[in-house]
Amino acid sequence: DTPTVDPLPPVPPQRPHAMMQRTSTTSAMEDKSVSSEENRVFMYKCILNSILDSEAVYLEGLSVMLQYMKAMKVTLTTPNPVIPKEDFDTIFYKIPELHDLHFTFHENLKRQVEHWVSTGAGDAGDGVTVGHPFKMLASRTKTYAAFLKNYQRALDALHRCTVTSPQFADLTKSIKLRTVKGMQRQGQSLSLEELLHKPVARVQKNCLCLQDLI
Numbered sequence: 001d002t003p004t005v006d007p008l009p010p011v012p013p014q015r016p017h018a019m020m021q022r023t024s025t026t027s028a029m030e031d032k033s034v035s036s037e038e039n040r041v042f043m044y045k046c047i048l049n050s051i052l053d054s055e056a057v058y059l060e061g062l063s064v065m066l067q068y069m070k071a072m073k074v075t076l077t078t079p080n081p082v083i084p085k086e087d088f089d090t091i092f093y094k095i096p097e098l099h100d101l102h103f104t105f106h107e108n109l110k111r112q113v114e115h116w117v118s119t120g121a122g123d124a125g126d127g128v129t130v131g132h133p134f135k136m137l138a139s140r141t142k143t144y145a146a147f148l149k150n151y152q153r154a155l156d157a158l159h160r161c162t163v164t165s166p167q168f169a170d171l172t173k174s175i176k177l178r179t180v181k182g183m184q185r186q187g188q189s190l191s192l193e194e195l196l197h198k199p200v201a202r203v204q205k206n207c208l209c210l211q212d213l214i
Contacts, residue, residue, distance in 0.1 A: 045113070045117065048109070048130060049113065051109070052106065052109060052110055052113065055102060055105065055106045056106065058102060058198060059099070059103060059106055060177055060178060061177065061190070061195050061198045062095065062098055062099040062102060062198075062199075063099060064175055064177055064195065065092065065095050065099075065195050065196070066095055066096060066099050068171070068172070068175065068192070069088075069092040069095055069096070072088060072168075072171075073088065076088060082167055082168050082171070083161045083165055083168050084161075086157075087157040087160065087161050090150065090153050090154055090157040091154050091157050091158050091161070091192075091196075093147065093150045093153075093154060094143055094146055094147040094150070097143050098143060098144075098147065098199055101137070101140050101143060104136070105133050108132070108133040108136070109130065109133040109134075112130045112132070112133065113130060137206065144199065144202075144203055148199075148200065148203070151196070151200060154196060155193065155196070158172075158192060158193055158196070172191060172193075173191050173192075174189040174190075174191065175189060175191065175192060175195065176188070176189050177189070177190060
């Protein structure tokens with residue numbers, strides 16, 4: 001006799017509730033992923049805008065030093081220069097190079113961030129990057145190394161000229177800065193010594209900014 005095989009039990013239809021529960025879970029995970037990406041992009045934009053604001057203030061300090069440098073340089077060829085040329089070269093060592101470097105960095109970063117915000121680039125992970133300005137800045141570390149190596153000599157020359165030249169002391173004890181995007185109080189004043197310290201502090205600031213972005 002041919003053996004009989006019991007038929008397999010029919011597969012019970014899936015309950016709509018279970019299917020809806022899985023769909024709901026998947027949708028929640030997708031929403032969470034999108035929300036996480038939006039938060040990441042929002043955080044990057046906040047960091048970059050903060051860097052731009054900070055750069056604008058720093059660049060203003062470099063610009064003011066450059067203006068004072070140019071004004072004093074004119075007197076070097078006169079019978080009564082404000083300070084001796086040797087001290088002038090020491091005090092303002094690498095200031096023009098730092099100004100040019102950060103002017104270029106600020107303009108390039110500002111242009112890329114504005115393009116990113118206006119077009120929505122980066123929101124969908126399209127590979128848009130703002131790393132090029134930072135790469136350019138990192139490639140010019142020798143400029144900062146030279147400034148830092150000369151920094152103490154610059155302070156020594158500054159203190160010496162402040163004692164020997166009342167005109168120089170009067171010019172550099174209180175230097176007014178303009179307000180930059182509301183980041184500074186109107187009419188804020190800094191001494192030349194305080195302005196010369198800004199590039200020193202900027203080295204650490206740049207490292208912290210890169211860590212935030214990474």
